[in-house]
Amino acid sequence: MWELIKANQRRSVVLFVLMGIILIALGFVFGFVFDPKGTGGGAIIGIIIALLVWFIMSLVAVTSGSAIMLSASNAKEVTQDVHPQLFNVVDEMRIAAGMSKMPKVYIINTDAPNAFATGMSPDKAAVAVTAGLLARLNRDELQGVMAHEMSHVINRDVKFMTIAGVMLGSIVIISEIFLRSMIFGGGNRSSSKEGNGQAQAIIMIIALVFAILAPILAQLLYFSISRKREYLADASAVRLTRYPEGLASALEKISNSNIDMPMANKVTAPMYICNPLKKKGMKMADLSSTHPPISERIRILRAMAGGAGLANYQSAYSQVKGNAAKIIPGGELKLTEDIGIRMGIASEVLDNKTTARSSNDIMMKVDNYAFINCDCGMKLKVPSNYEGNEIMCPRCGTRHGV
Amino acid sequence: MSTLGIALLVILGVIVLLIFMVIGIYNSLITLRNQVKNAWAQIDVQLKRRHDLIPNLIETVKGYMTHERQTFEAITKARSNAMSATTVAEKGQAEGILSGMMGRLQVAVEAYPELKANQNFLALQEELTSTENKISYSRQSYNDQVLFYNNKKQVFPSNIIAGMFNFADETFFEIQDQAEKAVPKVSFS
Numbered sequence: 001m002w003e004l005i006k007a008n009q010r011r012s013v014v015l016f017v018l019m020g021i022i023l024i025a026l027g028f029v030f031g032f033v034f035d036p037k038g039t040g041g042g043a044i045i046g047i048i049i050a051l052l053v054w055f056i057m058s059l060v061a062v063t064s065g066s067a068i069m070l071s072a073s074n075a076k077e078v079t080q081d082v083h084p085q086l087f088n089v090v091d092e093m094r095i096a097a098g099m100s101k102m103p104k105v106y107i108i109n110t111d112a113p114n115a116f117a118t119g120m121s122p123d124k125a126a127v128a129v130t131a132g133l134l135a136r137l138n139r140d141e142l143q144g145v146m147a148h149e150m151s152h153v154i155n156r157d158v159k160f161m162t163i164a165g166v167m168l169g170s171i172v173i174i175s176e177i178f179l180r181s182m183i184f185g186g187g188n189r190s191s192s193k194e195g196n197g198q199a200q201a202i203i204m205i206i207a208l209v210f211a212i213l214a215p216i217l218a219q220l221l222y223f224s225i226s227r228k229r230e231y232l233a234d235a236s237a238v239r240l241t242r243y244p245e246g247l248a249s250a251l252e253k254i255s256n257s258n259i260d261m262p263m264a265n266k267v268t269a270p271m272y273i274c275n276p277l278k279k280k281g282m283k284m285a286d287l288s289s290t291h292p293p294i295s296e297r298i299r300i301l302r303a304m305a306g307g308a309g310l311a312n313y314q315s316a317y318s319q320v321k322g323n324a325a326k327i328i329p330g331g332e333l334k335l336t337e338d339i340g341i342r343m344g345i346a347s348e349v350l351d352n353k354t355t356a357r358s359s360n361d362i363m364m365k366v367d368n369y370a371f372i373n374c375d376c377g378m379k380l381k382v383p384s385n386y387e388g389n390e391i392m393c394p395r396c397g398t399r400h401g402v
Numbered sequence: 403m404s405t406l407g408i409a410l411l412v413i414l415g416v417i418v419l420l421i422f423m424v425i426g427i428y429n430s431l432i433t434l435r436n437q438v439k440n441a442w443a444q445i446d447v448q449l450k451r452r453h454d455l456i457p458n459l460i461e462t463v464k465g466y467m468t469h470e471r472q473t474f475e476a477i478t479k480a481r482s483n484a485m486s487a488t489t490v491a492e493k494g495q496a497e498g499i500l501s502g503m504m505g506r507l508q509v510a511v512e513a514y515p516e517l518k519a520n521q522n523f524l525a526l527q528e529e530l531t532s533t534e535n536k537i538s539y540s541r542q543s544y545n546d547q548v549l550f551y552n553n554k555k556q557v558f559p560s561n562i563i564a565g566m567f568n569f570a571d572e573t574f575f576e577i578q579d580q581a582e583k584a585v586p587k588v589s590f591s
Contacts, residue, residue: 084525088532095444096539139531240539342538345531 005156008232012160015225019167019218023050026171026214029207030178054170061166066118066126069271073116073263075106075128082107082365083134089143090127093150096240103127103150107134109363111356112259116271117149118158125153130261131366135359136253140344144237144247148273151236157229161270164222171218175211182208226270227292231327234297235313242308242342248301255294296320308341372400427563434551438572441544442490445575448536449484449497455533456481456504459526463507466517470510477503490573497537498577504530541575548572 024047031046060068080087087105094102099122106128108114113133119125127149129142137145152158182204238244254274264276275291303316314328350358361381365371368384376396390399460474467473480503484496508527517523551572555564563569 085528085532088528088535092532092535092539095536096542098543139528143535 005154008155008157008160008229011225012164015164015221016167018221019164019171022214022218023054023167023171023174026050026174026178026210029210030174033203033207034181050170050174053174054167057166057170058163061162062120065162066120066124069116069118069268070106070126070128072268073108073128074110075108076366077104078107078366083362085139086129086134086142086146089139089146090150092143093147093240096147097122097150097154099125099150099154101125103153107131107362107366108263109366110259110261110263111135111359112261112276113137113254113257114261114264114276115145115149115273116268117152118271119153120159120162121156122153125150131359131362132257132259133254134362135355136257136350137250138345140241140243140246141250141253143241144243144250145273147237147240148233148247151233151240152229155229155232155236157233158271160229161226164225165270168215168218168222172215175215178211179208182211223270228327230291230297231300231317234301235310235328238301238304238308238313239310243344244301244304244308244341245344248298251294251298251301255298304341370402372402374398374400423559424563427560428567431551431554431560431564431567431569434547434554435569435572438544438547438551441540441547442575444540445537445544448533448540449493452500452530452533452537453481453485455526455530459523459530462520462523462526463511463514463517466514466520467510470507473503473507473510477507490575494576501534501577504534537577541577545574548574 027047027050028043029046030050031042031044034042034046086107090103090105101123103117103119103125104127106126108128108130110130111132112130113136115127115129115133117125117127127146129145133145134142234247237247241247251274261272261276264272269275270291274294300313300316300320303320304312305316306312310328314326317327318325361371364381370382370384370386372380372382372391374380374393374396375398376393378393378395380391380393380400382391382402386402388402390401392399456477460477463470464474477500480496480500484493484500487493487496511517511527554560555569555571
C-alpha cells in the first residue's frame with residue numbers, strides 16, 4: 001500500500017511541474033503582450049499575477065475544499081440510524097484499509113446513483129452517496145463502491161485532484177481573462193506605437209494561440225492521470241473487499257441509469273465514481289473524459305481470476321486492454337500477495353418500483369421525516385416541520401402520537 | 403594525542419554506535435509487537451460483538467424456527483466454548499466451529515419466508531453479516547502485522563536482539579471454517 005502512495009506522489013510531482021510551467025508561461029505571455037513600455041517588466045508582473053491567482057485558489061481549496069465539494073453537491077451528514085448498512089459497510093472498509101478514524105458519512109438526496117469521497121488525508125475523510133445508489137445496490141455492490149471511494153482517499157487521489165484541479169482552474173481563468181481583454185480592449189501597444197506593427201501582430205498571434213491551447217493542454221494532462229487513478233482505485237477496492245464482482249455489478253447498475261445529476265458540474269465531476277455528466281453525449285470520450293469507459297472497467301474486474309491482489313488486477317488489465325501498460329507501480333507488484341476471492345452474498349433482484357420507493361424513503365429519512373407504522377399496514381411518513389401532537393392514519397383512522 | 407588515544411576513541415565510537423543500533427532495533431521490535439497487540443484487540447472487539455449478537459438472534463428466530471431446537475443448542479454451546487477460549491490457536495478453532503454453525507443457520511433461515519419479512523430479524527442479520535465481515539477483515543490485517551513482526555524477528559541482526567530480550571513469536575489467527583473446507587474443488591483440466 002505504501003509503495004502505491006509513494007508512486008502516486010512521484011507521478012503527481014511530474015504533473016504539477018508540467019502544469020506549473022504552463023501557468024508561468026501563460027503569465028509571461030499575458031504580461032508581455034500588455035506591457036505598456038515594452039521593456040519586459042510586464043512579463044514579470046504577469047507571472048506574479050498568475051502565481052497570485054493560483055496561490056489564493058489553492059489556499060481556498062486546501063482549507064475548505066471538502067466543505068465546498070460537499071455543500072455544492074447538497075450532501076447532508078447523516079447518523080447511523082438513517083442507513084445502518086451504509087455505516088457498517090464503511091466501517092468494514094475502514095478496518096480492511098487499516099484507517100484509524102471512521103470517515104464522515106453523507107447522503108445526497110437525488111435518485112441518480114453516484115458516490116464520491118473527499119478529504120486530503122485519511123483522518124479527514126468523508127464519503128457521500130446518493131439515495132438512488134443506496135436504493136439500487138445490494139450489500140456487496142455497496143461495499144465495492146465504498147471501497148473504491150475510500151481507496152481514493154487512502155491513495156491520496158483526493159489531495160492530488162484538489163491541487164491539480166486548482167492549477168487547471170487557474171490556467172483556465174487566466175487564459176479566459178486574456179482572451180476577453182484581447183477581444184474587447186486590444187493590446188495597449190498597438191495603438192501607442194507605430195512602425196513595428198508586423199512583429200507585434202506575430203507576437204499577438206502566438207499569444208492568442210497559446211491562450212487557446214494552454215487550457216486544453218492542461219486539461220488533457222489532468223484527465224489522463226485522472227483516468228489512471230480510477231483504474232488504481234478499482235484495483236485497491238478489489239484488494240480491500242476481495243470481491244471483484246461486487247464493484248463490477250455496481251458499476252453496471254450505475255451505468256444503466258440515465259438520470260442526470262443537477263448538482264454536479266465540470267469541476268466536481270472527476271470526484272464521482274462514475275461521470276455524473278455522461279448525458280451530454282461527448283464524442284471525444286477517449287481524450288477528454290475524466291473516467292475510463294465503464295464497460296472497460298467492468299470487463300477488467302470480471303477478468304480477474306485466481307485472486308484479488310493488485311497483481312491479479314494488473315494481469316486482468318493487460319488481458320482486456322491487450323497492452324502491457326502499467327497501472328500498478330512495479331514496487332507494489334513485487335510483493336507477492338495471495339489474496340483469495342471471497343464468496344458473494346445472495347440477494348434479491350429489485351424491480352424499479354421497489355427501488356423508487358426505497359430511494360424515496362431514504363431521502364425522507366435524510367430530511368428527518370418520522371416513520372410511523374400503523375396497525376392496518378399503512379406506513380405514515382411525517383415531515384419534521386409537522387406541527388401538532390398527533391396524526392390520523394388516512395386508511396383506518398387510528399390516531400398516532402408524533 | 404597518541405595512537406593509543408585515537409584507538410580508544412575509535413573503539414568508544416564503535417561501542418556508542420552499536421548501543422544506538424541495539425536501541426533502535428529494540429524499539430522497532432516493540433513497536434511492531436504493539437501493532438500486533440493492537441490488531442488483536444480489533445479482532446477481539448468484533449468477536450465479542452458476535453458473541454453478544456447470538457442470544458438476540460436466537461431469541462428472535464426461536465418463535466419461527468420451531469424445528470431447529472438442536473441447532474440453537476449447538477450454537478449456544480459453541481458460543482460459550484468460544485468465549486472461554488484463551489490462546490490465539492484455541493480461539494481460532496472455537497470461532498471456526500461457531501462460524502460453521504452460523505453459516506448453517508443462515509441457510510436454514512431460507513426455509514422460513516415469514517422470518518425474512520421480520521424487520522427485527524433483518525436488522526439483526528445485517529449486524530451479523532457486518533460483524534462476520536469485520537472479523538475477517540481485521541483478521542487479515544492482524545495476520546499482516548504478525549507476518550511483519552515475525553519476519554523482523556528472524557532476520558539478522560534483529561534476531562540477536564530478539565533473542566537477548568526474549569521476544570516470542572506471535573501466532574497467526576486462522577479460523578478453520580468448516581463450510582470453506584466443504585467446498586469441492588472444481589478442475590477444468
